[in-house]
Amino acid sequence: MQFIDLKAQYRKxxxxxxxxxxxxxxxGQFILGQEVAELESRLAARTGSKYCISCASGxxxxxxxxxxxxxxxxxxVVTSPFTFFATGEMIALLGAVPVFVDIDPETYNIDPAKIEAAITPHTKAIMPVSLYGQCADMDPxxxxxxxxxxxVIEDAAQSFGGTYKGRESCNLSTIGCTSFFPSKPLGCxxxxxxxxxxxDDLARKMIELRNHGQNGRYHHVSIGINGRLDTLQAAILLAKVDIFDDELAARQRAAATYCEQLSDIVRTPIIRDGYTSAWAQYTVEVDDRGTVQQALQQAGIPTAVHYPVPLHLQPVFARLNLKEGGFPHSERAGKRVLSLPMHPYLEPAQIEMIAQAVRQAVAGVTTVTK
Known part of the structure; x- marks a missing residue:
């Protein structure tokens, strides 16, 4: 069984x-070929954004x-400690300081009620993360x-295709950022x-910055990066965009089936009213995760943990002097979350098998605990 079955998608x-x-x-136009412009146009239209600027990675x-x-x-830059490392990494790469704010324990996204206390005269941006496919609470x-x-920069690496109060992820703030890493809901x-x-001005700057700060050939107005999306990857994404809505619907069905079969034995995802998730991951919480994960592995069920060590406890951020216990919801989630197979090509029988294996694994832990 595949955790994410890209082979099934390719066959289709x-x-x-x-x-x-x-x-x-x-x-032969491998850099900024016509497919790049076509993809940007289609994705901008999908989100309702005026501009989409493709780039080399999330x-x-x-x-x-x-x-x-x-x-x-x-x-x-104010952000969440419960996220993939790149969120904090890019802040630090620019010499800026990530200022962490704990998560809402129900959604795993940054808690808006805690943000204002973290703002100082040095704060320049807020970077909420839309984790596991559900948008952060963007209005407050x-x-x-x-x-x-x-x-406000939405880190929507996992939520492209999700919605918030009828609006699309990536068009909820000043700038929305997403990833097309192969395992993402829309991946190359x-x-x-x-x-x-x-x-307009931000779009112009980002177009320049992704191509060495050029606003014309060999005319550089800023220090940029080589951050262009390859034409081949744009072409692959164009093929996938055509079936993206169908795949999102299939993810929704799979998630609903999981919730139906598991909500009485583990903490299943909580999707707030007015939101839809892109279901980049289907993540539950369990006691004694290591034992449950081992039991599932023995049953042939692949799992993953996103993310076991919050950013404030990563060795590279030790200089921030943030101690364990400072962000309790993030730390608790890091010890308890477990992601199950999630992709549009999960068959009902597979979900039934996975759910049964989870029930047996969790029941085994409960029996030992008692």
Whole structure:
């Protein structure tokens, strides 16, 4: 059994993907070819954003967004400690300081009620993470940012396709950033990402920054990066965009079945009213995770843990002097979360088998505990 079955997806899309790739091989425009512009147009239209700027990875998207705002050494960016390392990494790479705020224990996303206390005169931006596919609570975050004159950058690496109060993830703040890493709900066959904004000046800056700061050939107006999305990856994504809504619906069905079969024995995901999740992961909470995970492995069920060590406890951030116990909800989640197989090609019988194995594993832990 596959944790994420990309092979099944390719079998379904083989003719379209192969044709798209062959078209790129035929025209030979491997950098910023016509497929890149086509993809950006389609994704902008999907989110309702004025601009989509594709880039080389979700990590680069975060970097480019902060560079566009001029975030520099000594600045502070408020974010969540319960996320993939790239969120804090890109802040630190610019010499800025990640300022962590604990999560809402129900959604695993940053708790808006705790943000304002973390803002200082050095704060330049808030970077909420839309984890596991569900958007962060963006309205109060945007209100806080407006009050203090701050930018908001949504780290939507896992939530492209999710919605918040009828609006699409990536079009909920000043800039939305997403990833097209292969395992994401919309993924390519390598690294890829995109930025979304409605502001003309920011879009211009990000287009320049992703291509060495150029606003014309060999005319550099800023220090940028080589952050372009490969044409081949854009072509692959174009084939996948055509079935993306169908795949999102299949993820919803799989998640609903999981919840139905597991909610009485583990803590299943809580999706708030007015939200839809893209279900990048299906993540439960369990006691004695190591034992449960081992039992599932023995039953042939692959699992993953996203993320066992919150950012404030990572060795590289020891200089921030943040101690264990400072962000209790993030730390508790890191010890308890367990992600089960999730992709659009899960068969009902597979979900039934996984759920049964989870029930047996959890029951075994409960019996030993008693």
């Amino acid at each position: 899309l083989k003719s379209d993907v192969d044709a798209r790739i062959q078209a790129v091989l035929d025209h 990590t680069d998207a975060l970097l480019l967004a902060m560079m566009a705002f001029g975030i520099s050494p000594g600045d502070e 975050i945007n209100e806080i940012a407006a009050k203090h004159g701050l930018a 066959y390598g690294d890829g990402g995109a930025l979304f904004t409605n502001e």
